[in-house]
Amino acid sequence: MRSLRWKIAARALTLLATVLLGGLLSATLVRLAPGFDTDERVLDPHLNAASVQALQNARHRNDNIFYFYCSYLDRAAHGDLGTSVSLGQPVRVLLRERLPLTVRLVGIGLGLSWIFTSMLALVAAWLRLSIYDTITTIVSGGLLCLPAAVLALLSVLWNVPGSIAIALIVFPHTYRYAFNLLMKIYSRPHILAARARGLSEARILLCHVVPVVIPQMLALAGVSVSIAIGAAIPVEALCGLPGVGALAWQAALARDLPLLVNVTILVTLVTLLVNSSADVIGSMFRGQEA
């Protein structure tokens, strides 16, 4: 129990360090990107020299990236995440408004993807038909070859929800792994023996397969969350869905440092939390198994 606590504490520290480093790296990359300290409003012929200068000064305020990042962390500790340069609104408000849509989109997408994955992989493991294997391999392989943006555009074209696009992006990644894993488990001697003794498929699944595959499936679930979050950016941007993914895309195009740093930190935090949780729970299962 004590070692588990240490493990959790160590992971939390690693997580914090990674998140902070991720934020700093993101800020540095944006700062070094060409066009960082320009504002397209300077091209407005209506603005006089003083207004153009004011716009430029506002941009140059974030020139020193370490100063920016330290003051950002200081303000963030007090609940102030800064103000978006391109949208002129507090980042906290923007994230609060947009996060529910992304959570719903990614959640439904992941749920659908895991339902497809589990059903198809289990049926494949039970049937063990080469034709079925060939068909599912072609489908998942085909989906794997399609860029996320193409799937997003198809969802717009066919007027289907963006969550379906997310599901189809995640599915081929999870399906092949789950299929191989189940095939391996089902070919183990004790499963073959159980089948020979006439145990029902449901009992074999629940008592002999599920406990064995849970740690690996949890790890895969963690990875699938990262894939889904990554997919949310093109899907939201192309489908015109006002979520955090679209916000990230907009922030990158506008070199919006405060917004991009916050989105990066949020995405890093969620990804690491999910993967760490999957690892910890997986190791608990492995411990029980041992």
Place this chain on the structure above:
Amino acid sequence: MKIRNCNSGEIAALQSAVAVTVISLGMMVGLAAAQGGQLRFCLHNEPKTFNPLQVDDDAAAAIRYLTGGVLIRLNRQTQQLEPELAESWKISKDGREISFKLRSGIVFSDGTPFTAEDVAYTMQELMDPALHSPTGDSFRSGTGKVEARVISPTQISIRFPAEVAGLDRMFDQVSILSQNSPKKEMAVLGPFMVADYKPGASVLLQRNPNYWKKDEQGRRLPYLDSILLNIQPDRDVEMLQFKRGELDLINTLDSEYFDKLAATSPQVVHDAGPSLDSEQLWFNEVSRAPIAAYKKDWFRSAEFRRAISEAINREDLSRIVYRGHAQPAMGPFSPANKFWFNATLKPPVYSPDEALKALAAEGFRLENGALKDKSGNIVEFSIITNAGNKARERMAVLIQDDLQKIGIHVNVVTLDFPSLIERMTQSFDYDAVILGLTNVDLDPNEEMNVWLSSSGNHQWNPQQKTPETVWEAEIDRLMRVQASSNDPKKRKAAFDRVQEIVVEEQPFIFLINKNALSAVSVRVHGAAPVILSPQTFWNAERLAVSGN
């Protein structure tokens, strides 16, 4: 009885009168069939503000147009000023003061009465230097305070520190705020008011129940119940939604989409003719630019620029890139700008042979298909433009082909917009640029910051301490002459000369004037797309939608 010969002006006036009558009859027939409904169209970016004084983006400008009440409105169809909240106005002889007689009995959307105090408050807020409002900056003609004197609840006089050219026209952009309303800028005097805002998704406007205008039959305007503005940056998705009937109009349409829609639904597309927008190419003439000295010599040579201009086939640009929905540009102003366009300008001539002759006279020579300058440097340069703008990318490629014919090798480079701006305005690390000028106003005074050599927006060589060429000094002088006069003839003469100098010197090589293309669903009644922004909903208060 004598039959008098009509001159061309009278014939044009007669034609316009007939056209207006036909359109009005059409509108009345349409409106008889349908009133009310919800109009749906797209904003291409998130509105940054609902405060009309701080508008600096297209989305916020569209909302300001639909919700804001102004003293004077520029009729987008006739290009004439019309009284709105002001019954009448008068500009003083020295051009520094404007006096308004306001309509009485008008209230804001929340019921707060509208008085001259609100106009004074709006001007005070607008002219706050800390606001950095593009609308406010347009009024800044000299140092000193703007003074608004309230004479009575319906009379106000506004005095500026120096003469402001085209003063009355500028009030088209000034939406009046309420001084006393607890709703602040959300209390409006325009036909619609903001009812709901879903960040990143949509803005819902509802009819202002207190809007003061009525139509000719005495019915209250606007006809529409509401307008739903979907925030959709992607033009492909916008087009798809329009085809599905989820949108009622597309305000500005790409020529490619225009032709696609025209093929299937010719009744929904509208080509209003050449717009005020132009596309142009310019060379980097900045003396401190980090480019080779011999290149600077080419770019600063008027003969070189004229030869390049002559070697570009603008008819091809119009025909191939814009599918015929553009006209070769003659100069800084489009012929669509009826008053300010200099009609004596000659259309550009495409002649690679003449271009080569002119270059030869300057010491350039063609050797093995490559043009060399008198020092033996091969003439080669890059054109940068913004990535994702298909029309500009195609124009750059066609220009590349055209210039190859006279032995000039051109590299086309596309950059994302922030990188492009950085090169244009800070590092000056570029050879030539293709970009466009979007003109929302007819008056040349709006382009002061483009033509004055000291300005940051004098793109080919910005922020000059003193004009580096004689002709730039002359443009500076003429622009100041037109800006310091309220005599339209004097102003026109000065700006005509500016246009001539620009065509002679080619600091901007104007390429084409795009046509104003739009799409309006057959469900929308009363639409009459025009060339001025907002092209399709300029008469939003008189639009109606049936069937939704």
